Amino acid sequence: MSEKRKRPTLQDVADRVGVTKMTVSRYLKKPEQVSSVLQEKIQGALDELGYIPNKVPDILSSSKSHAIGVLVPSLTNQVFAELIRGFESVTEPAGYQTMLAHYGYSQSAEEARIATLLGYNVDGLILSESFHTERVRRMIKTAGVPVIEVMDSISPAIEQAIGFDNEAAAFAMTELMIERGHRNTVYFAARMDARTRLKIQGYERAMRKHGLEPFSLQTEQASSFTRGALLLRQALEQHKDLDGIFCTNDDLAVGAFYECQRQGIAVPQQIGIAGFHGHDIVSAMVPRLATVVTPREEMGRLAAENLLARLQGKPVNRSVIDLPFRLEPGESLRSAS
Amino acid sequence: MSEKRKRPTLQDVADRVGVTKMTVSRYLKKPEQVSSVLQEKIQGALDELGYIPNKVPDILSSSKSHAIGVLVPSLTNQVFAELIRGFESVTEPAGYQTMLAHYGYSQSAEEARIATLLGYNVDGLILSESFHTERVRRMIKTAGVPVIEVMDSISPAIEQAIGFDNEAAAFAMTELMIERGHRNTVYFAARMDARTRLKIQGYERAMRKHGLEPFSLQTEQASSFTRGALLLRQALEQHKDLDGIFCTNDDLAVGAFYECQRQGIAVPQQIGIAGFHGHDIVSAMVPRLATVVTPREEMGRLAAENLLARLQGKPVNRSVIDLPFRLEPGESLRSAS
């Protein structure tokens, strides 16, 4: 019973039928090229042995793996789950397998993950970051695989970027808050990555434009509901006149809102709250929170479509695709005056 | 410029140094086995050419890919993101790459994904389901890779299961609700998978034990905050005496709670609410919701540790590992009388 039975190969199937493995291989790819007598016999042998196709030899000789490497900073962040869902809605029907890796917002980890993915001969790469080390750029160039950067419409891209304008989005929301009378708005940031810095820039630009003093609270920790509550308590201590908070993502905003509830602070009368991304929760809760709705799934879909096109040899037509965002005022900002 | 420069191979590096590729291969694995003169030269050539290690030939000849296939029904469900985080916290330091695939709760899709993953010669599989088609069982047996099923401590496992007892967890929470005076509790279910059915069984067993009539609302849709609100409206129409709802996961519970807020229904005085899993949000919100806290990350970690042990040839010591869950009463149930 314990003979280590090896997984059957094409040769095993061929031997059983009495043909060469080439004929079996043909049957698997284009059954009509094989005589009908053999078709049946081969299918029978495949079933009996339980043959499982092995892609590895073909990857070795053709260097095409039909797998795409997707790098995200974090999986527990809903944004990236939705991005991946959009991406796979295109790649999966096209027969591409996703190799997912995450790097915890660390550039050196990103570098290592890219090397690993290229070691499996992925046909293409999706990166969720717009700033990369020289080594990363070099590896990608050497490997010669198409790459798309998502999440930000930053130029110049390595080859192609698909995203939205984080700076402009933060600027627009900040202006909306000011317009609604939240002039002493504090920015809540977590996980200081490149995108967060862009958002802070947008926030600061809007504040300064209106003659206001920007003030941001930053933490290296990951964002979470709990973190939002902590930041709110911290902000109340440091900034007595506080009348608004703009959070780098919805989690912080939701957490901050709950803390307001606990402290008996009226939202939006005393403090206005805005988040970022437009996840399901901010529109489900009472009150609905203001947020910047970003095109997560569409980014994923477009990235997949463009990558597949390039795998078919089509050239990059637009090196930067800037998708629109949308301001959702919700009920957590004061009424327009 | 457009000469299609191929990715450098070990041979290219070797040629540049004037040795055979075997020497370069040795340098990469055990540098001390190569003379110090060559060490420098080889490193220089590696850097110059930007050599990227290629795992595929080795996978072909050794059938070891150092990759593990992880199958989850859905990525946007936070539960699985946390499971994967726990899993990778062990596999990543051990040098294993995760190949993630999801199957949208469809058995035929699961079958196809498993075949694809085995096509890449993954060294092991993690499945998030405890019920499988005969073909799936056969494929796994034929491929001869170790498999671990997570999310439920169901026996018999294909080989090994690591999870918790969904039926008992639902039973326990239902009893707690009854004890707290929520005797007309309705069960909210979504995505009718095997685990949901087990939870419903636990709920029904508890209700019947106390002479109460079970009543569950089910939808094939994915669960979400919005869905929880819809189900609450539906429940109020169909069940006038309703004084409690127990949701198959936290998302539904949170959504149902917000709908109570909108309708001016007092929680927990009029309706008690309980969720399932213990995500961050239910303990951050006001009031904190009752929930069953499940060991998501630990399941992932344990699954990884056990799988790695088996890849090193250790036998399965416990075929079913039953992890504890914990009832968190929160503030959304009436006080103990």
Next chain:
DNA sequence: GGCGTCTCTGTTACGCGTAACATCATACCG
């Protein structure tokens, strides 16, 4: 009957990193 054409199957070679074994030079020993 001879020739081209078509259909089906077989043959050969390829991709590339590494285990296992072979070889060679040097060092060390009694």
Next chain:
DNA sequence: CGGTATGATGTTACGCGTAACAGAGACGCC
């Protein structure tokens, strides 16, 4: 100095699916 141990490098073969080409038989056409 013969013999053996040691270290460094080279040689060979392997894994397995598939592209490209080759061959064989059947058929049709003039």
